Amino acid sequence: MAVKTPAPSDTVSTDRIEKRVVLRAPRTRVWRALTNAAEFGTWFRIKLEGTFTEGRPIRGRMAIPDYEHVTLELLIERIDPERYFSYRWHPYAVDPAVDYSAEPTTLVEFTLEETDDGTALTIVESGFDRIPLARRAEAFRMNDNGWAGQIKHLAKYVE
Amino acid sequence: MSSKSSAAPLFAALGDATRLRLLGRLAGGPLSITRLSEGTGVTRQAITRHLHALGDVGLVRHARRGRERVWDLDRKRLENAKRYIDQIAAQWDDAAERLRAFVED
Numbered sequence: 001m002a003v004k005t006p007a008p009s010d011t012v013s014t015d016r017i018e019k020r021v022v023l024r025a026p027r028t029r030v031w032r033a034l035t036n037a038a039e040f041g042t043w044f045r046i047k048l049e050g051t052f053t054e055g056r057p058i059r060g061r062m063a064i065p066d067y068e069h070v071t072l073e074l075l076i077e078r079i080d081p082e083r084y085f086s087y088r089w090h091p092y093a094v095d096p097a098v099d100y101s102a103e104p105t106t107l108v109e110f111t112l113e114e115t116d117d118g119t120a121l122t123i124v125e126s127g128f129d130r131i132p133l134a135r136r137a138e139a140f141r142m143n144d145n146g147w148a149g150q151i152k153h154l155a156k157y158v159e
Numbered sequence: 160m161s162s163k164s165s166a167a168p169l170f171a172a173l174g175d176a177t178r179l180r181l182l183g184r185l186a187g188g189p190l191s192i193t194r195l196s197e198g199t200g201v202t203r204q205a206i207t208r209h210l211h212a213l214g215d216v217g218l219v220r221h222a223r224r225g226r227e228r229v230w231d232l233d234r235k236r237l238e239n240a241k242r243y244i245d246q247i248a249a250q251w252d253d254a255a256e257r258l259r260a261f262v263e264d
Binding site: 017019021023024025029030033034039042043044045091092121123125128 | 243244246247248251252254255257258259260261262263
């Protein structure tokens with residue numbers, strides 16, 4: 001199983017993920033890539049219909065092979081120009097047969113800061129501890145890289 | 160994640176075709192020894208030994224279901240919230256790299 005070692009500036013707990021990267025691009029450029037729905041969709045790989053508006057949901061289909069059937073909804077929470085952008089969603093909501101709407105959401109936050117060599121971007125996703133363990137296990141099982149998936153593949157391979 | 164030293168017995172426990180098959184079957188839910196032995200051509204005693212080997216490294220555990228003794232994958236291991244987070248963190252790593260390629264062009 002491929003396991004990435006987080007860079008020293010990243011922190012991971014059971015409730016939140018924090019990731020910091022320095023992008024060699026002007027803050028205006030990064031801001032547009034984050035908050036223009038079409039641009040966001042390009043790197044995030046989701047075909048969003050509409051624009052990001054505070055307090056409004058926006059939906060789109062994933063543009064990742066094997067996940068094209070998955071529709072995600074982002075509820076845009078705050079847009080603070082060139083500084084802060086946040087939305088809520090259901091993490092790992094990839095099973096079309098499951099209605100995730102009653103489940104707690106996680107909050108995804110992007111914070112920008114100008115640095116000498118570009119733009120520092122901090123991505124935080126938090127609120128995982130509110131998601132039922134059973135659901136987390138299910139997401140885990142559904143991932144082919146997860147334990148149960150690996151075990152099934154191994155079992156098939158040796159049978 | 161396990162450190163190298165604690166992962167070694169885990170992989171040793173997995174390095175056996177019968178044990179891997181047992182885990183594959185248990186991925187579908189808890190089963191009795193009788194069910195687990197079916198069609199394996201391996202004796203129940205041997206299956207029991209293999210299950211204990213898997214139990215020793217925390218991959219499976221046994222429980223009672225009515226009068227029946229069943230074996231199950233260790234849900235604690237499967238429900239390990241840290242692993243779930245690791246997966247999502249890895250997705251963010253990938254997304255951040257795609258964003259980098261997108262804005263640094």
